[in-house]
Amino acid sequence: MRYLPLVLANLGRHKRRTFFTIASVALALFLFASLRTVVTTIGAYATWGNVRRLVTANATGIVFPLPLAYANRLRAMPGVEAVSWANWFGGRYGDGKRFFANFAIDPESYLDMYPEVLLPPEQREAFLRERSSAIVGVRLLEVFGWQLGQDVTLQGTIFPGDWTFTIRGVYDVTDPLINDDMLMFHHDLLDERIDRAGIAGWYVLRINDPGGAAAIAKAIDDQFRNSSAPTKTGTEQEFNASFATMWGNVGLLMNTIGLAVVFAILLVTANAVMMSARERIGEVAVLKTIGFSDRTLFALVMLEAGAITLTGAVIGLGGAKLLYRATNFNAAGFLPGFDVTTGTLLGGLAIALVLMLASGLAPALHAARLPVVQALRHVG
Amino acid sequence: MALVELRNVFKSFQRDAEQIDVFTGLTLDIAEGSFTALMGPSGSGKSTFLNLVAGLDRPTTGTVRVADAEVSAMTPGQLAAWRARHIGFVFQTFSLLPVLTAYQNVELPLLLTRLSKKERDERVNIALGVVGLEDRMRHYPRQLSGGQEQRVAIARAIVADPTVILLDEPTGQLDATSSHEVLELLQRLNREFKKTIIIVTHDPHAAERARPVLHLEKGELIERQGVTA
Numbered sequence: 001m002r003y004l005p006l007v008l009a010n011l012g013r014h015k016r017r018t019f020f021t022i023a024s025v026a027l028a029l030f031l032f033a034s035l036r037t038v039v040t041t042i043g044a045y046a047t048w049g050n051v052r053r054l055v056t057a058n059a060t061g062i063v064f065p066l067p068l069a070y071a072n073r074l075r076a077m078p079g080v081e082a083v084s085w086a087n088w089f090g091g092r093y094g095d096g097k098r099f100f101a102n103f104a105i106d107p108e109s110y111l112d113m114y115p116e117v118l119l120p121p122e123q124r125e126a127f128l129r130e131r132s133s134a135i136v137g138v139r140l141l142e143v144f145g146w147q148l149g150q151d152v153t154l155q156g157t158i159f160p161g162d163w164t165f166t167i168r169g170v171y172d173v174t175d176p177l178i179n180d181d182m183l184m185f186h187h188d189l190l191d192e193r194i195d196r197a198g199i200a201g202w203y204v205l206r207i208n209d210p211g212g213a214a215a216i217a218k219a220i221d222d223q224f225r226n227s228s229a230p231t232k233t234g235t236e237q238e239f240n241a242s243f244a245t246m247w248g249n250v251g252l253l254m255n256t257i258g259l260a261v262v263f264a265i266l267l268v269t270a271n272a273v274m275m276s277a278r279e280r281i282g283e284v285a286v287l288k289t290i291g292f293s294d295r296t297l298f299a300l301v302m303l304e305a306g307a308i309t310l311t312g313a314v315i316g317l318g319g320a321k322l323l324y325r326a327t328n329f330n331a332a333g334f335l336p337g338f339d340v341t342t343g344t345l346l347g348g349l350a351i352a353l354v355l356m357l358a359s360g361l362a363p364a365l366h367a368a369r370l371p372v373v374q375a376l377r378h379v380g
Numbered sequence: 381m382a383l384v385e386l387r388n389v390f391k392s393f394q395r396d397a398e399q400i401d402v403f404t405g406l407t408l409d410i411a412e413g414s415f416t417a418l419m420g421p422s423g424s425g426k427s428t429f430l431n432l433v434a435g436l437d438r439p440t441t442g443t444v445r446v447a448d449a450e451v452s453a454m455t456p457g458q459l460a461a462w463r464a465r466h467i468g469f470v471f472q473t474f475s476l477l478p479v480l481t482a483y484q485n486v487e488l489p490l491l492l493t494r495l496s497k498k499e500r501d502e503r504v505n506i507a508l509g510v511v512g513l514e515d516r517m518r519h520y521p522r523q524l525s526g527g528q529e530q531r532v533a534i535a536r537a538i539v540a541d542p543t544v545i546l547l548d549e550p551t552g553q554l555d556a557t558s559s560h561e562v563l564e565l566l567q568r569l570n571r572e573f574k575k576t577i578i579i580v581t582h583d584p585h586a587a588e589r590a591r592p593v594l595h596l597e598k599g600e601l602i603e604r605q606g607v608t609a
Contacts (some may be wrong), residue, residue, distance in 0.1 A: 002491050009479035286475045289436060290489050290536070291464025293457055372436045376471075 003296075007303045014276070018308065021272040025312025025355065026319065028265035029348045033320035035254040036344045041335045042250060048177045049237030051210035053113070054217055056203040057239070059230040065199035066229050068191070073223065079207050079216040084109035085200035087190060091154030091163055091183075093144070099332045100140055102154060102183040103201075104190035113204050116174045123148075123169035131189050134165035137180035138172050139328060154183075159194055181333035204236075262351055270359035273305050277363030284367045285375030294368035301367050305360025313352035317345050382409035383544060383576050384433055389442035391428055391599075402428045403439070403599040415570040415577045417590030424596040426580040430546045433578065434467045435459040447543045464492040468537030472549035475533060476521040482508065482532045483517040489540040507539040508532075510573075511565055527558025534565060538575065545569070547579040551586055563589055 011018050056074065058064035068085070075083045087104040107128050111117060119127070119135060127133050136146065146152060146167055153164040165185050173180045191197065207216055217233035224231040234242075277284075284297060292300075321340040323329070330338050391403040402425045410416050418426050431437035432444050435451045444452040447466060454462060468489075476485045486507050490500040508514050511531040521529055530550060537545050547566070551559035567589050569575045579586060587593045595602050 002497075005484060006477075006480070006488075006491070009477070009484070013479045282475070283477055286471070286477070287488070288460070289434065289463065289467075289469045291460050291462075291467070291492050293460035295457070296460075296492075373431055376431075376436070 003300060003303070007300060007307060010276070010280075010300075010304055011307055017272055017276070021269055021308050022312045022315070024265050024268050025309050025352070026316035028261050029313050029316030029352065030320045031261050032258045032351060033317050033340050033344055033348055034324075035258040036347065037320070037324070037338060037340050038331075038335065039251045039254045040341050040344060041338050044337060045177055045243075045335075046241040047237060048175075049235055049240050051213070051235065051237075052206055052208075053236040054205040054207060054213060054220075054233055055236055055239035056205060056220055056231050056233040057201075059221070059232040062202065062243075064229070065201055066203065066231065068198040068200050070203065070224070070229075070231075071200070074203055074205060074220065077205075077216065077220055077223070079209060079212050079219075080205050081208050082109060082113060082206040083203055084113045084205075085187065085203045086110060086184075087187060087199065087201040088158070089154070089156070089163075089185075089190065090158040091156050093152065093154055096155070098143065099334075100143075100181050100183065101179060101333050102185070104187040105184045106187045107184075110184070110204075113206060114178075116178050118172045118174060119169050126168040130166065130168055131186045132164070132166060133168035134183050134185040135169035135171050136167055136183045138170055139181045139330070140183060140333075141167075141170050143181070152183075159190065161193070163193075176337035176339065179330070179333050179336040181330055181336070205233075262355070266355055266358055269305075269309060269355055270362070273301070273308070273359045274363045276304070277301055277367055280367075281370065281375050284370055285372055288370075288372040288375065298364045298368040301364035302356070302360045305364070306356045309352045309356040309359065313349055317348040321345065381412050383412035383414075383447055384408075384410035384578070385443075385445040386429075386432070386439075387443045387445075389432065389439045389444065391425070391432065391437075392440045401599065403442075405442070406599060406601065408594070408601060410576070410578060412576055413570070413574050414592065415567065415590045416579070417587045417593045418578065418580045418596060419582065419587055419593060420596035423598075425599040426596055427548055429596070430469075430548055430578065430580055433544070434469055434546055435463055461492075464489060464540065466543040468540070468542040468545040470530070470533050470537050470545070470547040470550050472552040476529055476536075478521050481518050481520055482513060482524065482535075485521070485532055486517075486535045486539050488536060493540065503539055504535075507535040510538065510569070511535045525558065526554050527561055530554060530558070530562050531565060534562070534569075538569065538573075542575075544576045544578060547577065547581075549581055549583075550579065551581065551583050559583065559585065 056066070058066050065087070071083050071085060074080060084106050086106070089102045089104050091102050093100070111119065111124060123135070127135050134152070148167055148170060150167050151164050152167060153162050156163055165183070171180065207213060213235050220233045221231050287297060317340070324338055324340060330336050386406055386408045389403050389406045390401070393400045393402065418429060420426050428437065432439055433446060433451070435454060439452050442452070443450055449462060451459070451462070483504055486504045487500055490503060495503070505514065508517050511534055513528060513531055513535065516524060516528060521532070524532065551562055554562060563586055566577055566579065570577050579590060581587060592604055594604055
């Protein structure tokens with residue numbers, strides 16, 4: 001502690017340089033935290049899922065529908081307690097710049113299927129009663145400044161035309177990994193307007209025994225194997241995991257970019273610390289003459305490097321944590337539950353420590369090993 | 381009684397292929413409580429002498445003893461601790477850390493001790509009082525005149541109450557008035573506080589106040605003035 005004024009005074013020697021060095025470390029670690037959180041959020045989503053829910057989709061691909069007639073046959077399968085279904089709608093609102101997910105759902109069965117979706121009873125009743133109504137996530141309501149009872153019109157992209165819905169419910173979620181940035185409306189309405197096509201994008205099933213999930217899934221797929229629309233059934237977690245793989249090897253990409261940024265900043269920081277140390281050779285000589293040991297001088301330079309990198313780390317990592325939490329960021333619904341994890345913060349701090357060592361070690365060793373008589377030539 | 385003893389000291393430097401012999405068997409005693417001036421032309425070995433006494437450099441052969449400690453045999457770690465306790469050093473250039481106030485500059489040697497903040501504060505105030513700069517303690521070096529800067533450097537040199545104070549051309553960059561003030565101060569430190577002072581100088585006014593005055597030339601002691609013992 002007694003050396004703190006000396007360390008702080010040295011950091012204040014070139015305030016602008018110190019500021020920009022700290023800022024560059026902060027920015028690098030902010031980017032690291034952001035990119036890493038994309039990876040952890042996708043990872044968390046890929047492992048999320050209720051063990052009592054299965055998802056049945058077209059075996060050819062999720063974009064191909066299944067007949068709505070499968071609902072009754074699925075409901076009749078041994079071990080299946082409940083069935084619901086949904087369809088990706090793909091509507092745009094306004095200029096379409098702000099994307100959000102919107103689905104046609106079978107309202108009652110879908111809300112029963114997802115107790116994680118919280119809707120006040122009177123709003124639920126109103127939604128179930130009115131076929132042209134919709135429910136929206138609390139975040140989506142805030143984004144657009146909508147109000148309960150307001151009509152909103154989406155432009156269909158998959159199902160052309162203007163689709164106007166009355167907002168009758170605003171849902172919240174109990175789990176941050178569930179998207180609260182969506183609009184959901186009656187599947188009946190979709191079915192009616194596309195001339196009773198009788199299609200469902202996918203089915204969600206609740207089973208009575210999680211241990212029997214594999215057997216039930218196989219039985220379902222076997223039943224539809226030779227039909228015109230064969231199915232692929234898996235647990236909700238498997239379904240989410242396969243969805244997550246559609247991002248590609250995003251982990252490698254994000255980690256590579258993150259580390260490249262950190263490495264670039266390492267060079268900037270190391271250069272700044274080295275410049276600062278080089279300018280003070282004469283002062284190092286004076287301190288050695290006074291009696292400062294090589295070890296103390298080594299520690300002082302490392303403390304300076306540490307003060308820069310750790311201050312940058314606190315600003316960058318803390319800033320990322322606070323910013324994403326305060327703004328409830330979820331990448332327009334693509335990354336629900338986007339939150340900088342403790343693991344990411346610790347990883348960022350570890351990087352800051354590496355930055356401190358890598359940037360401070362060379363100048364600290366130089367200061368410690370500098371022969372005092374040689375250094376005295378720089379005095380004055 | 382000799383406080384500083386050099387015995388048969390050889391000191392050589394290698395400059396490219398050439399070997400430069402600074403001292404070739406120098407033997408010299410400096411008495412405790414003396415105000416010794418070391419004079420001589422450039423390259424005569426004056427600064428090397430100070431570096432050897434301060435333990436900043438080592439003799440090629442021979443021994444250097446200060447207050448019964450064999451400086452030439454100490455490890456670098458021992459030397460740093462020893463210097464902090466026994467040596468006060470003042471340079472020709474004022475050598476204050478520009479980012480620290482006068483107070484903080486003077487406090488530097490005390491950071492290496494176990495003294496509490498309060499004790500350090502007392503000592504710094506005393507040292508700045510001795511050099512007459514109590515009212516400048518919050519000033520940075522750039523806010524001080526050359527003479528004031530050198531007086532702060534002297535305060536820094538005496539604050540830890542060292543055994544010996546070494547000064548390398550302390551008036552070399554000062555005007556006549558400031559030079560006079562600094563020399564008055566050194567004389568007072570010697571007379572009132574019984575500090576042993578060794579000053580390397582070209583300044584005849586500085587030499588006038590010192591006893592003894594040693595003349596070095598090509599690494600050899602060629603003349604001693606004012607030696608009473």
